[in-house]
Amino acid sequence: MKKWIRWQGLLAFVVITALLAFFWLVLVDDLVRRGIERTAAFLVGAEVNVDNADLTFSPLGFVITRIQVTNPDNPETNALDIRRMAFTLDTAQLFLRKTVIEDMSVEDVALGTLRERPGRVYRKAAEEVSSAPGERVSWFKVPDITSESVRKALEEANLQTVNSARALSDEIENRNKFWNQRIEQLPDKDRLKEYQARVEELSRARKGDLSALLRKGTEVKDLYSDINADLSLLRDSYRSFSDDYRTVTAQVNRLSELPAQDARQIARKYGPSAEGIGNISSMLFGEQVGVWVERSLRWHERIRPMLDRKTLEAEEQKELRPPRFKGIDMRFKEYAPVPDFLIRKAAVSVLTRGRTLAGTIQNLTPDQDVLGLPMTCLFTGENLDGIKGIRLDGTFDHVNPSSPKDMVRLGLKGYDLRPRELGQGILPVELQQGILDTGLTAVIAGRSVSADLEATVRSARFLVRQAEQATGLSAAVEKVFAGISGFSLNVGVSGEPENYAVKVSSNLDDSFRGVINTLAKDLTAQFQAQVMTALEQRVSGPISSVEQQAGSLGQIGTELSERISFAESLLKSNVFSLL
């Protein structure tokens, strides 16, 4: 037995184990520092720097100094800059490979501080957001009136002029046909000339005997009756024709008025309108609201792995090495389930505008379904530099991972607005000063996004600059802005993260309604004039064709009129002279 035991080996084991423990203790600070940098960078998608991490033994925990989190949207600044962070760990849970932090203090968090050098960005914003807001939203548009827009409107419109010209042409053609047939059946000039021959014959007979004279008297009477009957027929036909012709002429006259009517209807339907142009509040604040919404959604995407293990694992999966080196950690049921990572309570102090905004975050874990509690946060501050009061509270509920619901409420009182550009370049307006009171509620529930913001601004002062694209709006708007010292603003957001609608309204819209209406009216008049010109070119052919047809119909009237005159002259001057 003695041959097999090497007692000095026991001593060597103790020494080696002690040396390993010593080196671990020496290196652990650096390991933790690197671990925090790597994990935070993975979650945020940008470089994270930690100055120092110190292990404490009683109680077991860490003190970490200066954590800088690069802002992925602006790598020259930090999204977060934390001066000191201290926390204690639940030792018993560590043996179960769980990181449970009962208490954490995060001191002097500053936002947007400058970095010594730009941080690296691992995930670009563009990869996470489908498109920039400007591509999807047009908050205010003074429409361009082009020949193309006029042509398109004419093509789409159901032109009454063309339809009426076509119908009228058919009708005139039918009437023409009818009257041409009818006139064939009526006594014509040959027949009337026959009457004249009979008159001449009777005139010659007057010089004969009495019996012949008496017989001729009877013939004159017959002739009179014949001419009178034909004349009545011609007169009746002429009356009917005149009615027809009057109707046709009236329709032709109406046709010439239809292009103007069509132009008015097209302008009303396809032309610029006050609603189409948009409202002033959308133009002034829409762009800024769009940027805020996009930024909020992007940050929500970034913090989601901290709230939801499925998202965390999906992100990890992208970086998972082949199982050759790491393998897979299988999970089994736990008798007393505890999240793998949990911060029960973190007291956070945020430095903003020279004062401290204090708050707490509770139950931060990607395993809310295990813990059974949602993450909550509450920050409050009063009398900050430029803010009278602020309250931010949020609930991030992923207890049921299939129906998550995150809600944030923000209340702001007496926020001293700094000068900012508004107006999208169409109407460059600068809000030079103002004091804002606002309330915001934003909810992301599953695939649905909604937000409601109500704000009032007091002591407002605007400066209107000359627009790059002169719209004629500036002068009128400047006058209105000069009289505004306060306004209210309502913003509603609804839809899905990739496809949401933003509705901006304000009592500024009432002040500017007259200006917008005048603008719309002027633009509509321009549009109508261009439509009229184009329409006249298009319908001049059909209208002149109809007029020609009406003219040929008129010739029938002339013919009838001539026959009647001839018959009357026969009757008056010739037949009566026989008596």
Place this chain on the structure above:
Amino acid sequence: MLYTLAKVLNILNSEADPSQISLAVALSLIAGLTPLMSLHNLVVLLLVLVLRVNLSAFLLGLAVFSGLAYLFDPLFHAAGLSLLSAQSLEGLWTAMYNMPIFRIERFNNTIVMGSLVVSLVLFLPVFFLTRAGIVRYRQRFLAWMKKTRLAQAIWASTFYKIYSSLPGRN
């Protein structure tokens, strides 16, 4: 390469007990095939130091098996996965999962489980085969080898000079 070969021969030709050498090789099999920073390897280290095994053989075996482990990791992963996914063993794994000692051991990792089981299964065969091989080598091959002209030539070579310079050579 020559140095490694010389070292192997040095161990084989030493007067160390074949059991001590083969136990060292078997223990290095566990430490080499499984992830080094595992709790069970602390036990292996204790055994290597307390039991009178050949340390050179252990270190050499550790280097060789660690290299082989990289090649066999996919195999270990598959073996570990099938064991940890076995319905019949779920109760056992669940009980172990709730015990801190096994969580520290990371038994629930597919590669840890696969490599540990494979190395434990191979432990006894490797021990006995190595032992038998050493005994046979010393009894037959070494005695025959010493008489050959090739051996005479080797003794006169650079390789033999390296071999001779190794500490602990008899």
